[in-house]
């Protein structure tokens with residue numbers, strides 16, 4: 739007869755002290771109109787939400803007009819543009835120009851990161867052009883997305899009445 743097995747539950751650890759909730763900001767998350775990658779968006783959404791922010795994720799291949807219309811409707815505290823297919827430079831220029839051309843979206847903080855080009859060559863020029871088009875921050879290829887958390891922490895909330903974008 740086989741010996742009786744007793745199931746021992748995992749020893750319960752004392753609950754870790756809950757981290758201080760970050761002051762919630764409303765983030766509009768987008769990618770370029772040519773960019774079909776989605777896991778970058780899922781990752782960024784989870785990272786931001788787990789740190790207390792609300793995220794409206796527009797998904798892949800976002801036309802510039804959809805981005806502008808959504809930004810007008812929801813007035814986010816920050817627009818995060820994520821590029822992976824290497825055309826972030828070109829897509830990002832169009833998106834920034836479209837947002838900056840409208841009075842109602844012209845002042846919304848806007849950052850871009852991920853993979854902005856298809857080669858390291860020309861990175862400095864790409865950054866300069868993206869800044870000139872209206873991005874407030876341009877994160878070079880390989881920058882960890884955690885930088886968004888410190889940026890969000892210093893941004894004023896534009897809308898305190900709604901919890902989500």
Ligand code: B12
Pocket residue numbers: 772773774775776777778781782818819820821822823824825849850851852853854855856857877880881882883884885886
């Ligand atoms: C899965 C994948 C696909 C899938 C996507 C499926 C899906 N539903 O997402 C499919 C098969 C559809 C695909 C298609 C293509 N792909 Co693809 N794909 C990949 C792959 C293998 C993984 C990407 C991924 O999901 N990573 C996981 C996420 C979580 O990580 P991430 O994308 O790196 O994002 C991180 C950072 O970039 C950063 N980050 C992202 N955004 C931001 C924003 C800010 C502000 C900051 C600070 C940081 C940040 O943080 C994220 C989390 O750490 C990569 C190669 C690789 N191993 O990375 C190629 C890769 C991205 N693909 C590539 C290419 C070229 C393509 C195609 C053009 C291929 C083709 N000729 O058709 C097409 C794109 C079509 C299009 N219109 O966009 C190239 C891009 C080259 C470049 N940028 O220089 C890569 C790098 C492969 C390669 N080595 O050549 N792809």
